[in-house]
Amino acid sequence: MEVAVRVFVFLFGLAWGSFLNVVIYRVPEGISLLKPRSFCPVCGNPIKWYDNIPVLSYILLRGRCRYCGATIPIRYPLVELWTGLTFLLLWANFSPHVPELLRGLIFTSLLIVLAGIDATKMLLPDIFTLPGILTGVLFSLFLRPGIKSSLLGAALGYGSLWLFYKLFLLATGKEGMGFGDFKMFAMVGAFLGVENLIPVLLISSLTGVLVGLPMMIIKKKRDLALPFGVFMALASWLIYVFKIDLIEVSLRLMP
Ligand SMILES: [Zn+2]
Structure with a gap:
């Protein structure tokens, strides 16, 4: 059965x-x-x-x-x-936890759609990210990670990438990412909580480099634009569906 x-x-x-x-x-x-x-x-x-x-x-x-x-x-x-x-x-x-299943359905659908649109159009439309932020916050009123962590996650998610964008622009004169990336990271923070921002950033940057470097070598292009939203979606998906707790894992790995 x-x-x-x-x-x-x-x-x-x-x-x-x-x-x-x-x-x-x-x-x-x-x-x-x-x-x-x-x-x-x-x-x-x-x-x-x-x-x-x-x-x-x-x-x-x-x-x-x-x-x-x-x-x-x-x-x-x-x-x-x-x-x-x-x-x-x-x-x-x-x-059989229905609210968690419902949130899972919404969150993973948003991640898959955003990954698909970013991969094909290099776009992360507001029509998905903005209601996504709100939905993540609302579910956190009664589910983990809790409302405080969710609100902080949304604010710091947006703020951290915005700061990175500004510093990168100052240092290189180039735009490393776009506003869609900040909003998507805010959405991820709203669903997963502030404690998962760094794990998502670590996994998405790492997979981005692993995919991006060989592509840069094959295509012989130094400034190849990668859809960062795809890697952010994959990292958030991994952490959410497998319930990965990177902090707990690293504590357990320590002697
Ligand atoms: Zn045809």
């Missing part, structure tokens, strides 16, 4: 991921989420239901549009699988 429930949770996650793909593509383009029905952005043909099954259709179509052969971005199955995995982990770690 437990296995059947997990399979259902995973499938539901894949379907939700399919919806998040629609949000990632349509919101920055200003297209309504409700209509028209899904279409190929290259040839405009509507996508039939049997070509719209999460992950499976991508494999059966070998990543190409049935009509014009245009490549379907790998982002589609990746977002679906990421969301499916997220649902499994949320279920394993937080059920």
Whole structure:
């Protein structure tokens, strides 16, 4: 029975991921989420239901549009699988606690959508980050990390990246990141609390360097702009769904 429930949770996650793909593509383009029905952005043909099954259709179509052969971005199955995995982990770690599950659904959906839009458009739209900050604070009224830590997390999240941006600008004359990054970090602080700001920053900078350096070498570009929101989303996701407590881990590792 437990296995059947997990399979259902995973499938539901894949379907939700399919919806998040629609949000990632349509919101920055200003297209309504409700209509028209899904279409190929290259040839405009509507996508039939049997070509719209999460992950499976991508494999059966070998990543190409049935009509014009245009490549379907790998982002589609990746977002679906990421969301499916997220649902499994949320279920394993937080059920049957309904408020925590609800917050998990909202927070991880925001992270996945922001990562997807930043990866494709180098944008972190206010329409997600600002309500995200508010939602994170509201949930913290009755859930961990508590309202004080949440408010401090939002304020210091915004302030710390803003300060970094100003110092970087003074030192190099370049803009290292944008205002969307500050607001997203404020949202992460509101959900995870002030104590998780440094762990998120550490993990996202580290993964950013690990991905960015090889890309800079391959593309032979010194000032390659990386979507920092993608790495911030991954780091926050890891800490949230696995309930990682970096401070506790480092204390335990000390002799
Ligand atoms: Zn097409």
